[in-house]
């Protein structure tokens with residue numbers, strides 16, 4: 001197989017110069033007896049921004065959590081199929097999920113800084129992950145700069161992270177995530193709780209971060225997907241017998257193709273705002 005070709009039965013063959021850093025093969029997720037997601041196969045391209053879009057309940061966050069084994073923390077959840085990171089199965093027996101999360105970080109919908117100082121919000125995780133105390137000032141500054149927050153907070157690093165505005169708190173959480181130098185940053189609707197100005201800052205930040213990181217973002221905001229994402233995966237939820245619904249991948253392609261020239265009628269209807 002050509003490693004430079006997007007590998008999914010639900011996509012056009014899209015030649016790119018990017019390699020896949022994460023890959024799902026026929027991934028399904030069940031919560032107890034409920035199948036939330038069925039048969040997802042897709043490649044996430046390195047140093048690209050990939051958006052997951054689709055109506056509520058189609059499994060976008062569920063799939064996102066598969067990439068750093070966060071679903072492991074939800075009792076009764078089973079992940080079927082295969083998820084590989086740089087070619088290695090992240091669900092293999094010998095793999096420590098903590099190490100997976102070290103490489104694949106996550107930013108949540110609601111900013112959730114620790115009730116600690118701005119400095120310690122970043123230093124805390126860095127210390128746990130083995131960074132030396134002598135390096136800490138440098139790590140804190142680098143991370144805050146990468147998150148576009150340094151100029152706003154450099155004179156009040158000892159103040160509580162909770163004293164910042166919502167948008168600043170979210171950038172602090174992004175700084176905390178990048179402090180330990182992951183390869184991938186997963187973002188679950190990172191701007192949905194923010195005002196338009198803060199949203200714009202986070203979107204600009206995503207563009208800058210992709211130079212160093214691979215980013216996957218779940219978003220309900222289709223304009224946001226067109227602004228930030230190189231690739232877009234559209235998911236839908238389908239009813240099966242008995243009225244139960246499961247999420248599945250409808251189409252995956254370059255963002256401009258998904259929005260301007262989708263192959264599937266469902267995608268066309270969704271991106272034109274006709275359902276969802």
Ligand SMILES: Nc1ncnc2c1ncn2[C@@H]1O[C@H](COP(=O)(O)OP(=O)(O)OP(=O)(O)O)[C@@H](O)[C@H]1O
Pocket residue numbers: 031034036054055056057058059060061062063074247
């Ligand atoms: N912890 C859980 N336990 C049981 N069912 C769950 C759990 N989390 C999600 N689900 C169900 O799995 C399905 C997919 O949910 P998920 O949150 O992944 O969808 P989503 O596309 O991200 O939705 P939204 O856009 O509303 O956030 C939904 O039917 C949801 O109710």
